[in-house]
Amino acid sequence: MTKLEAKNIVKYFYHDSHKLEALGGINLKVEAGDFVCLIGPSGCGKSTFLRIIAGLEKPDEGQIMFDGHPITETGPERIMIFQEGALFPWLKVQDNVEFGLKMAGIPKNERAKISNRFLDMMQLTKFADSYTYQLSTGMKQRVAIARALVMDPDVLLMDEPFAALDAQTRDLLLVEMQLIWEKTKKTILFVTHNVTEATVLGNKIVIFSNRPSIIKKQFENNSPRPRVTEDESLLKLQQDILAELRPEVKKSRG
């Protein structure tokens, strides 16, 4: 079943009064339960594409279909996880995780029941009463993931969430992310510029071209899970992806 469909998404940036075409007509179908990694040269508009799916930006042309209906606004069925987490520093970890439930008017004891489950899943129970500045970057991203999962969205939109993490923390979260995906059956779109990360996580890997971006190529990735960064079975795929990516990165710098 098709969960998301991007139909000819075009987006312009305006920079000092001249117009820059960022997305040059993106067409993509995402099936329910897919783990799709989007990879491309920096500045290619992959994050913008994610924001358009989230409903935080509007495309200049084209349409995003969700379960066959065009989306016009942001909605809790498509939850975005930001690169820096965007956790609220004025709230404790537990209140951060419960934020969406509170907005939906769910009573306090029920919120606690739901959030405790996800705090436990993300190994955050000990930190429920901490403020966010007391957490490491990796812990913050765990909170951001818990805060998103609590909403029970159909689709998770992850914008380079592990880019700021140290290697060990990232490797741990890469394994956990696969377990979460298997457990929750969410559809995940994951933007990254890291080929290893993309091959560890994705069962589909989508290559964006340089600006104006189109989808250059899609790869299937059926290696057994859980995968880790040093899996040799992923090497061939990583080389194929790099071969597609290299000329685009060069163009973006040219």
Next chain:
Amino acid sequence: MMGKNFIPHRIAFYIGIIVIWQIISMVGVWPDNIFPSPYEVAEDLAYGAADGSLFYGIATSMWRLSIGLTIAIAGGVVLGIFMARVEVINQTVGSLVLGLQSIPSVAWVPLAILWFGLTDAGIIFVTAIGAIFAVTINTYTGVKNIDPHYIEAARNMGAKGGQLITAVLIPAAFPYMISGFKQGWAFAWRGVIGAELLFSFLGLGFLLNAGRSLNDVSQVISIMIVIMGIGLVIDSVVFKRLEDKVMSRWGLR
């Protein structure tokens, strides 16, 4: 933070001031009724405390201040949020706010007297209007400086309209808003005393003016000390604590 404890220095400093003051008054450069000794001022304070006039004056001024400041904070926060979120309001109302902010509180007194007469409402008006624009401008700056991802994340999780204001905009802008409240309080305190001087009915400003008309310099000085003392206490007890609490929660200090 403060590495060393300076409280003994501070106590010594104030004792020094009082001693020098006492010496000058004893030398007799100026007559007693122009330059009273610290003892006479203290006596005056004790007298005011004993007959209750001092406490009544403090209570009256504080009551006016709290109503005026409450109005200023409520109005300033609402105005500041609208200016930050609606550009046309910023370009129109915002420019007027900047202009009005440059008017000293006491310059509103003639208008207040004409509009409200010699009433509490007039003094409260002067207090509120003197404080509201500082609150407005700080709230505006605070909301403008919110990380846009906070707002996007909140909208994405279903926060709308009023919810977005109370659950995100106000708490996210709060560190700036506290500075606004602090400035607003300082303006309000000056405003209420200034207005009471000119309206001349009850309150600390009135007592100050009464001291002047009786040629009672020690009363004037004693009331000034009370005004300063209240200012210090409110600054350090109310605002310092509020600031510390918010800053430590955000991990800013």
